[in-house]
Amino acid sequence: MAETALTTPGQSPVRTAGLKGVAADWSSDQRAFKNVSWGKAMMWIFLLSDTFIFSCFLLSYMTARMSTTVPWPNPSEVFALTIGGQHIPLILIAIMTFVLISSSGTMAMAVNFGYRRDRVKTAVLMLVTAALGATFVGMQAFEWTKLIQEGVRPWENPWGAAQFGSSFFMITGFHGTHVTIGVIFLIAIARKVWRGDFDVERRGFFTSRKGNYEIVEITGLYWHFVDLVWVFIFAFFYLW
Amino acid sequence: MVDVPYEATVDVPPAEVAEVELYHPKSWWTQYVFSQDAKVIAIQYSLTATAIGLVALVLSWLMRLQLGFPGTFSFIDASQYLQFITMHGMIMVIYLLTALFLGGFGNYLIPLMVGARDMVFPYVNMLSYWVYLLAVIVLASTFFVPGGPTGAGWTLYPPQAILSGTPGQDWGIILMLSSLILFIIGFTMGGLNYVVTVLQARTRGMTLMRLPLTVWGIFTATIMALLAFPALFVASVMMLFDRLLGTSFFMPALVEMGQQMKYGGGSPILFQHLFWFFGHPEVYIVALPAFGIVSDLISTHARKNIFGYRMMVWAIVAIGALSFIVWAHHMYVSGMHPHFGFFFATTTLIIAIPTAIKVYNWVLTLWRGDIHLTVPMLFALGFIITFVNGGLTGLFLGNVVVDVPLSDTMFVVAHFHMVMGVAPIMVVLGAIYHWYPKVTGRMLDDWMGKFHFWVTFLGAYLIFFPMHYLGLLGVPRRYHDIGEAAFITPSVHTLNAFMSVVALIVGLAQMVFLFNLVWSYFKGRPSGGNPWRATTLEWQTPETPPGHGNWGKELPVVYRWAYDYSVPGAKEDFIPQNQPPTTRAIQGAAT
Numbered sequence: 001m002a003e004t005a006l007t008t009p010g011q012s013p014v015r016t017a018g019l020k021g022v023a024a025d026w027s028s029d030q031r032a033f034k035n036v037s038w039g040k041a042m043m044w045i046f047l048l049s050d051t052f053i054f055s056c057f058l059l060s061y062m063t064a065r066m067s068t069t070v071p072w073p074n075p076s077e078v079f080a081l082t083i084g085g086q087h088i089p090l091i092l093i094a095i096m097t098f099v100l101i102s103s104s105g106t107m108a109m110a111v112n113f114g115y116r117r118d119r120v121k122t123a124v125l126m127l128v129t130a131a132l133g134a135t136f137v138g139m140q141a142f143e144w145t146k147l148i149q150e151g152v153r154p155w156e157n158p159w160g161a162a163q164f165g166s167s168f169f170m171i172t173g174f175h176g177t178h179v180t181i182g183v184i185f186l187i188a189i190a191r192k193v194w195r196g197d198f199d200v201e202r203r204g205f206f207t208s209r210k211g212n213y214e215i216v217e218i219t220g221l222y223w224h225f226v227d228l229v230w231v232f233i234f235a236f237f238y239l240w
Numbered sequence: 241m242v243d244v245p246y247e248a249t250v251d252v253p254p255a256e257v258a259e260v261e262l263y264h265p266k267s268w269w270t271q272y273v274f275s276q277d278a279k280v281i282a283i284q285y286s287l288t289a290t291a292i293g294l295v296a297l298v299l300s301w302l303m304r305l306q307l308g309f310p311g312t313f314s315f316i317d318a319s320q321y322l323q324f325i326t327m328h329g330m331i332m333v334i335y336l337l338t339a340l341f342l343g344g345f346g347n348y349l350i351p352l353m354v355g356a357r358d359m360v361f362p363y364v365n366m367l368s369y370w371v372y373l374l375a376v377i378v379l380a381s382t383f384f385v386p387g388g389p390t391g392a393g394w395t396l397y398p399p400q401a402i403l404s405g406t407p408g409q410d411w412g413i414i415l416m417l418s419s420l421i422l423f424i425i426g427f428t429m430g431g432l433n434y435v436v437t438v439l440q441a442r443t444r445g446m447t448l449m450r451l452p453l454t455v456w457g458i459f460t461a462t463i464m465a466l467l468a469f470p471a472l473f474v475a476s477v478m479m480l481f482d483r484l485l486g487t488s489f490f491m492p493a494l495v496e497m498g499q500q501m502k503y504g505g506g507s508p509i510l511f512q513h514l515f516w517f518f519g520h521p522e523v524y525i526v527a528l529p530a531f532g533i534v535s536d537l538i539s540t541h542a543r544k545n546i547f548g549y550r551m552m553v554w555a556i557v558a559i560g561a562l563s564f565i566v567w568a569h570h571m572y573v574s575g576m577h578p579h580f581g582f583f584f585a586t587t588t589l590i591i592a593i594p595t596a597i598k599v600y601n602w603v604l605t606l607w608r609g610d611i612h613l614t615v616p617m618l619f620a621l622g623f624i625i626t627f628v629n630g631g632l633t634g635l636f637l638g639n640v641v642v643d644v645p646l647s648d649t650m651f652v653v654a655h656f657h658m659v660m661g662v663a664p665i666m667v668v669l670g671a672i673y674h675w676y677p678k679v680t681g682r683m684l685d686d687w688m689g690k691f692h693f694w695v696t697f698l699g700a701y702l703i704f705f706p707m708h709y710l711g712l713l714g715v716p717r718r719y720h721d722i723g724e725a726a727f728i729t730p731s732v733h734t735l736n737a738f739m740s741v742v743a744l745i746v747g748l749a750q751m752v753f754l755f756n757l758v759w760s761y762f763k764g765r766p767s768g769g770n771p772w773r774a775t776t777l778e779w780q781t782p783e784t785p786p787g788h789g790n791w792g793k794e795l796p797v798v799y800r801w802a803y804d805y806s807v808p809g810a811k812e813d814f815i816p817q818n819q820p821p822t823t824r825a826i827q828g829a830a831t
Contacts, residue, residue, distance in 0.1 A: 029447045029798070030256050032439045038360040042436045045466065049428060052470035056514060060478060063510050064489065070505060155486035155502065162505060166487035170478070207276075207363040208263045 043218045047225045054229050057174060058236055061167040065240075073159035075238045078152075079143070093238050096139045097230065100179075103132035104227045107220045114216035119193055122216060126190035129223065133183040140176050144169070168237070175233055178226045182219075189219050252445040252797050262789050263362055274370075276362035277788060278347045281369050283679070285343035288369075289336050292376050296331035299324045301747055308740025310721045318720040319407035322391030325718055326408075327382075329394025330416070333522065334423060335376055337664055341529035342427070342465065343372060345671060346434045346458045348679070352778035353455045355443025355796045355818075357789045359433040368433070371426030378419040385411035393718060395515060398490035398508050402483040404497075413483060417476040424469045424476075434462045443777075445798035449553070450817070452776045452802040453546065456553050457532020460560040461525045467564070468521035475514035482506070512574055516567035523660050524563040528556055530667035531598055534620045536802070537670055538602055540774045541617035542609030543813050545803035548601045555594035555601075562591045572640050573647045581640040588638035592631070599628060610806065610813070614772075615689035619670025622697045623663050630659025633708065648718070651711025654704045662700040669696070669753070676757070677771045681784045682764030688756040692749055699746035706735040773814050776802050780816050 015034065016024050025034050033041060065072055076089040083091065110125035147168070151158045157165045192198065192211065201210040265271035275281060303324050306316045316324075347365070351358050359365045382389035390408035392401035400406050402413055438451070438459045451459075478489040482503075490511040491503035539546045546552060568576060568584040602624050611617065633655040636642045646652060669692070676684050711717075714727050722728055770779040782792040796818040804815035 027447055027449065029253060029445050029450075030440075030442050032448065034256070036440065038436055038440050041440050042361065042432045045435050046428070046432055049432075049466040049470060052467050053473055056471050056474035056517075060474060060489065060510055060514065063507060064505075067507055068505050154481065155488070162488050166481065166485075166489060170481060170487075174477075207361075209260065 039218050043221045057171050064163040068161040071160040073164045099132050100136050100227050103129045107223045111217045111220045114213040123190045123194040126186050130183045130186035133179050182223050276366045278351050278359045282344050282347035284369050289339040293336035296328045299328040304740040304743040308737040321720040323389045323407050326391050327389050337526045353452050355777050356441045360436045360441050364429045365433045368426050368430030375419045375422035382412045382415045390416045398511050417480045420476045424473045431462045431466050443795050450801045453532040453535035456556050457528040460556050461528040464521045464560050465525045468518045471514045472518035512571050516570045520567040521563045526664050530664040533671045534623050534667050537616050537620040538605050539803050540772050542606050542611045543805045544609035547604035555597045558594040572643045585640050616670040616674035618693045619666045623666040627663040649711040650707050650715045653717045654707035657704050677767030683767045684760045685756050692753045695749035699742050702742045703739045775814050775816050
C-alpha cells in the first residue's frame with residue numbers, strides 16, 4: 001500500500017480520453033487501471049464478488065416468494081409501528097434507511113477531508129459514520145426482537161409462508177453482519193487516522209506496510225456498497 | 241526500413257509505481273510456516289491439496305473394489321459406498337483441483353511470470369492458505385464424527401442430502417457445508433490477490449498480451465471463481481439453515497417414515513440452479529488453468545511459438561464468459577420448460593467453438609515443431625488426446641434428447657472423469673514435472689517419470705473407455721451393487737472387475753510419482769536455472785529456487801512475448817522475455 005493513487009513518476013500525464021484511452025491502458029504494461037492503487041482495485045473486485053452473493057440471496061428469496069402456494073405476509077403490516085396512537089406502515093424501516101443513507105454522506109465527507117489530510121475532521125466523520133451504522137444495527141436488533149416476540153421464527157410465522165421468516169432473518173442478518181464489520185473497520189481506521197499513522201507513515205502490525213489516507217476511501221467504497229445493497233433489500237423485501 | 245541500435249529507455253515505459261517493500265520474515269516460523277511469501281504459500285497449498293487428494297484416491301480404490309467384486313469386501317456397506325463417492329467427488333473437484341491450480345500454481349507462477357516480487361497483499365494471501373487448511377481439516381474431520389461423512393453425492397441435492405435416510409445426516413452434512421463456506425472465504429482472499437497482481441502489478445514491458453498463457457488461464461479462472469463461488473456459498477448457507485434451523489428453502493412438504501415432516505414450500509430445483517451456476521463454471525475453473533499451462537508446455541517442449549496466441553487468449557476469455565450461461569444442461573432431467581432445454585443445449589454446443597480453436601492451435605503448434613518427448617511433453621500430449629475424447633462425449637450429453645437416456649448412467653461418470661478428471665490431472669502432473677526444477681533446483685527422475693506417465697495414461701483409458709460402454713448399456717451410477725437385471729450382461733461384471741484391477745495399478749503408479757518427488761528432492765540431477773531452455777520470466781530468476789523477492793535488486797524488464805522459440809537468425813532456439821533486442825526496425829527511416 002505504499003504506492004498511492006496519482007503517483008506516476010516519470011510517466012507523462014497525458015492520457016487519451018474515452019474508449020481509445022481504455023484500450024491504450026489495457027494494452028499498456030504494468031497496470032490495466034492507471035492511477036488505481038492495489039488496495040482500491042482489490043476492494044472493487046471483492047465488491048463485485050459480494051454483489052453476486054447478495055444477488056443470489058435476493059434471487060433465491062424472490063423464487064421462494066413467487067412459488068409459494070401459501071399467502072406471503074404483507075410487509076407494510078408486519079413492519080408497521082404504532083407511535084402515539086398512529087399506525088404507520090414501514091416507519092422503522094424508513095428511519096433505518098434514512099440513517100444508513102445519511103451515513104453514506106458523512107463517509108463521503110470523511111474521504112474528502114482525508115485527502116485534505118485533515119486528521120481530526122476525518123476521524124470524527126468516520127466515527128459519526130460508524131455511530132450511524134451502529135444505530136442502524138441497533139434498530140435492526142429492535143426489529144428482530146419485535147418480530148420474534150410476535151412469533152416469527154426462521155421456520156414459521158403467524159401470517160403465512162414460512163419462507164418469509166427464513167428469508168427475512170437470512171438476508172437482513174447477512175446485511176447486518178456486513179454493516180457490523182463495516183463499523184468495526186471504520187473504528188479501526190478512524191483510530192489510525194486520529195493517531196496520525198498516515199502522516200508519519202507508520203507500518204502496519206501484520207503487513208509491515210506503510211499506510212496512507214487512501215484506506216479511508218477504500219473503507220468508504222465498502223460502506224457505500226453496503227448502503228446500496230440495503231436499497232435493493234428495501235425495494236425487494238419491504239416494498240414489494 | 242532500417243535497423244538502428246536498440247535503446248531500452250525509448251521503447252519500455254518507465255516504472256509507474258515505486259517498489260513496495262516486502263515483509264521480511266524474522267524467524268523460522270514466519271519464513272516457513274506463517275510465511276507471507278507466495279512461493280511458500282504455493283507449496284503449502286500444493287502439499288495440503290495433495291494430502292487430501294490421496295485420501296480421495298484411496299476412496300476411489302475402495303469404490304472400485306466394491307464395484308469390481310461386489311459382495312467380496314464386507315467392510316464396504318451401501319452407506320459407506322455413498323459416503324465414499326461423495327467425499328471422493330468433493331475432494332477431487334474442489335479441495336484438490338481448484339486449490340492446486342489456483343492456490344498452488346497460481347501462487348507460485350503468477351508473481352514470477354508477471355515479474356512481480358510477490359502477490360500484492362501477502363498477508364491476505366497467507367490468511368487464504370490458513371482458512372483453506374481449516375476447511376480441509378473440517379472436511380477430513382467428518383470421517384471421525386458420529387455417522388461419518390455425508391453420503392449425499394458431491395452435488396448434495398436436497399431434499400435427500402439432509403434427510404435421515406442419507407448417511408452422515410447427523411454431522412457429515414453440517415460439517416461438509418461449513419467446510420465449503422470456509423473454503424470459499426479462503427479462496428476469495430487468495431483469488432483477489434491473483435486478479436489484482438495480474439492486473440496491477442506487472443513489471444515494465446509486460447503487457448497483458450505478452451503474458452504467458454498459463455497466467456491467462458489462471459487469471460480468467462480466478463475471476464470466474466470469484467463470480468461462481470458466491471452461488472455455492474449462498475446455497476451452502478441456505479441448506480445449512482434448512483438442516484439446523486428447520487427453514488424450508490429447499491425442502492418441499494415431505495413424509496418420512498410415515499411422519500409428515502415440518503418442512504414445506506421449499507424448492508429443491510432452486511438448489512440445483514444455485515449449485516450448477518457454481519458447478520458449471522467450476523468445470524472451467526479447473527480446465528482453464530490446465531489449458532493455459534498445457535499451451536506453455538507444448539510451446540516450450542516443441543520449441544515453437546504457440547500458434548495463434550491472440551486467438552488462444554480470446555478463446556480462454558470466451559469460454560470463461562460462456563460457461564456462465566450453460567449451467568442448466570446438468571438439469572435436463574430435473575424438469576424444465578423445453579425452450580430452456582433448447583437454449584441451454586445451444587449455448588453448451590457453442591462452447592465447442594472456442595474449445596476447438598484451442599485444440600486446433602495446440603495441434604498446429606506441434607505441427608513441424610522440434611518435439612522433445614520429455615515427461616512434461618508426454619503429459620501435455622496425453623492431455624490433448626484425453627480432453628478431445630472427453631469433449632466428444634460432452635457433445636452427446638449436451639443434447640437434451642441424447643442426455644435424457646444417458647443421465648445418471650456410467651456414461652456420465654466416464655465423460656466427466658475423462659474431461660475434468662484425467663485431463664486436468666495430466667496437466668497437473670506435467671506441470672509438476674515441468675516446474676519442479678524451478679521449485680527445488682533438481683530434476684525429477686526421467687525413467688520414473690516415463691513409467692508414471694505410461695501407466696497413468698494407458699490405465700486411465702483402460703478404466704474409462706469400458707465405462708462408456710457400461711453407460712450405454714444403462715448401468716446406473718452411484719449404485720452400491722448393480723445386482724442381476726436383464727440389461728446387465730455378464731460382460732458388465734467382467735469389465736467392472738477389469739477396471740477395478742487397472743484402477744488399483746494406476747493408483748499404485750502414483751506412489752512411484754510421490755517417491756520420485758521425495759527422492760529427486762535429495763538425489764535428483766541439479767537442474768540449473770533454466771533446464772528446459774524456456775523463455776518465460778520464471779526461468780530467468782537470478783537464483784534457483786527463486787529467493788525472497790524473486791528478482792534480486794532489479795526487477796526484470798520485458799521486451800517480447802513469451803513464445804520466441806526457434807526465431808530465425810537468433811543465436812539460440814529461445815529468446816527470454818527479458819532479453820533486449822539488439823536492433824530495432826524503424827519505419828521510414830531509410831532512403
